[in-house]
Amino acid sequence: MVSKKGKRNTLSTRDITKLGLLSLFNQAGMNYQRMQADGWALAMTPALKKIYAEDKTGLTNAIKANLQFINTNNYIAPLLMGLEVSLEENGEDRSTIDSLRVALFGPIAGIGDAITWFTILPIVAGITASFAKQGSIIGPLAFFVVYFAMFLARVPIAHLGYSAGTHAISKIHENSAIVAHAASVLGCTVIGGLIATYVQINVVTKIQVTASHSISIQKQFFDNIFPNILPLGYTFFLYWLLKKKNANPVTLIILTFLLSILLSWMGVL
Amino acid sequence: MTVTLVQGILIALFALIAGIDFWLEGFYIFRPMIVCTVTGFLLGDLRLGIVAGGLTELAFAGLTPVGGTQPPNPIMAGIMTVVIAHTTGHSPATAIGLSLPFSILMQYIILFFYSIFSVFTKKADEFVAKGELRKFGMLVLLPTVIVAFSYAIFSFLSVYGAQALMKSLVNSMPSWLSHGFTIAGGILPAVGFGLLLKSMLKAKYVPYLLLGFTAACFIKFGNLMPVAILGASLAWIEYGRKRRENDIDKKFKDVENHLENVGGEEDGI
Numbered sequence: 447m448v449s450k451k452g453k454r455n456t457l458s459t460r461d462i463t464k465l466g467l468l469s470l471f472n473q474a475g476m477n478y479q480r481m482q483a484d485g486w487a488l489a490m491t492p493a494l495k496k497i498y499a500e501d502k503t504g505l506t507n508a509i510k511a512n513l514q515f516i517n518t519n520n521y522i523a524p525l526l527m528g529l530e531v532s533l534e535e536n537g538e539d540r541s542t543i544d545s546l547r548v549a550l551f552g553p554i555a556g557i558g559d560a561i562t563w564f565t566i567l568p569i570v571a572g573i574t575a576s577f578a579k580q581g582s583i584i585g586p587l588a589f590f591v592v593y594f595a596m597f598l599a600r601v602p603i604a605h606l607g608y609s610a611g612t613h614a615i616s617k618i619h620e621n622s623a624i625v626a627h628a629a630s631v632l633g634c635t636v637i638g639g640l641i642a643t644y645v646q647i648n649v650v651t652k653i654q655v656t657a658s659h660s661i662s663i664q665k666q667f668f669d670n671i672f673p674n675i676l677p678l679g680y681t682f683f684l685y686w687l688l689k690k691k692n693a694n695p696v697t698l699i700i701l702t703f704l705l706s707i708l709l710s711w712m713g714v715l
Numbered sequence: 716m717t718v719t720l721v722q723g724i725l726i727a728l729f730a731l732i733a734g735i736d737f738w739l740e741g742f743y744i745f746r747p748m749i750v751c752t753v754t755g756f757l758l759g760d761l762r763l764g765i766v767a768g769g770l771t772e773l774a775f776a777g778l779t780p781v782g783g784t785q786p787p788n789p790i791m792a793g794i795m796t797v798v799i800a801h802t803t804g805h806s807p808a809t810a811i812g813l814s815l816p817f818s819i820l821m822q823y824i825i826l827f828f829y830s831i832f833s834v835f836t837k838k839a840d841e842f843v844a845k846g847e848l849r850k851f852g853m854l855v856l857l858p859t860v861i862v863a864f865s866y867a868i869f870s871f872l873s874v875y876g877a878q879a880l881m882k883s884l885v886n887s888m889p890s891w892l893s894h895g896f897t898i899a900g901g902i903l904p905a906v907g908f909g910l911l912l913k914s915m916l917k918a919k920y921v922p923y924l925l926l927g928f929t930a931a932c933f934i935k936f937g938n939l940m941p942v943a944i945l946g947a948s949l950a951w952i953e954y955g956r957k958r959r960e961n962d963i964d965k966k967f968k969d970v971e972n973h974l975e976n977v978g979g980e981e982d983g984i
């Protein structure tokens with residue numbers, strides 16, 4: 447067997463840039479058995495090939511190791527890939543590299559999801575949708591520009607991972623908790639705003655007091671308590687069903703439709 | 716209005732590209748904001764596409780594929796919302812509801828793919844073991860190709876094949892039913908926001924949610940930018956506060972350790 451710490455080639459800046467762009471294929475072979483593993487290994491292959499060069503056994507072992515179960519955030523993947531190739535290049539033990547990847551992909555994915563899906567998407571969607579709803583092309587254009595920039599960000603993210611090295615991991619870990627906290631603050635504030643702006647429930651029922659005078663339940667009752675109180679209430683009701691009753695989103699969508707149709711038929715909404 | 720054969724084919728081609736993007740999560744052109752706009756453009760009604768994009772994007776803002784779960788499909792929701800609004804003359808808000816069966820059907824097709832693509836993993840391992848990396852690469856990309864063509868076929872059948880049936884079905888709806896769909900379209904974002912809150916809301920973030928909600932209720936402005944700025948400011952304040960807190964904690968621990976050491980030495984003497 448070829449020695450574990452055989453001579454290894456170093457990667458150039460271009461190689462890392464290429465790795466960042468190839469991280470696009472992270473989900474190419476997505477499946478339930480090992481999630482992103484196949485696509486992950488595919489994206490890693492060119493860099494590993496260069497590192498191992500003549501050492502075919504080392505290369506095979508490295509790709510095999512990268513074919514183990516992995517499921518992480520798509521914008522975190524280039525960070526981990528960059529980090530991993532820096533370890534491969536330094537000739538770290540196979541087991542060290544693998545256990546580090548396995549230990550990191552889950553927790554960092556959580557932070558990545560909090561930032562990309564739960565903060566950036568609602569903000570970008572909320573702001574661009576307010577343009578789009580008025581028929582302005584600025585909405586979809588701005589949306590596209592933001593996500594194109596997010597794609598390009600894979601390159602600096604891969605470089606960041608590559609230059610971070612192992613000693614920086616504890617530092618990333620420590621700071622990421624604070625970043626995730628700040629992101630949640632921003633995300634929750636925006637979601638509060640989104641609920642007020644985009645969930646529309648308007649009661650049309652009027653109570654006939656006298657022949658000529660009626661009271662609108664929406665205007666004279668709900669709007670006087672607090673504007674948008676029904677959207678807030680309904681959102682919290684759904685939240686409660688999701689959190690405490692573990693409801694399936696599709697069930698809630700169907701529930702919303704049935705309620706809407708029923709209340710429309712009754713003339714309430 | 717009807718969808719011509721050429722338009723059907725063009726939409727199917729776009730669905731193929733968006734389907735690849737959906738699978739890889741590369742450029743986010745699979746989000747309703749972009750899908751609706753492009754579909755509207757292909758049907759010769761760009762404005763309708765943009766407006767529908769804003770509405771559908773919000774309805775899907777919280778329906779994210781985080782942690783390997785699959786939400787109702789955003790591409791089919793986007794395409795069918797615009798197609799149904801275009802062919803039947805209903806408002807995009809009503810059309811969102813009618814597009815849902817297509818979206819949920821595609822969701823199940825994708826879930827089915829996640830399961831069956833597991834069969835490729837064994838072959839992938841074999842190719843790597845034999846050092847046939849080209850074949851390995853092709854095999855990993857195969858799922859992406861299968862997904863892309865499924866999108867093209869499914870969207871063509873839904874858009875072009877089923878339009879007559881769809882039209883007669885929609886036109887025979889009583890007004891309370893189509894009104895119910897419109898209402899549901901307006902409430903639907905609540906499901907997404909409920910899902911977002913399920914993943915990120917903790918007791919300590921409730922005040923931020925309420926701040927964002929209240930701000931959006933009373934700040935009359937065309938888009939959500941003021942709320943986003945408010946949220947960013949709060950996040951900034953929290954980031955600084957957490958960092959100081961960490962620093963103080965660290966210093967406090969240092970002092971504690973120091974005192975313990977001093978005590979130990981004195982005991983020794």
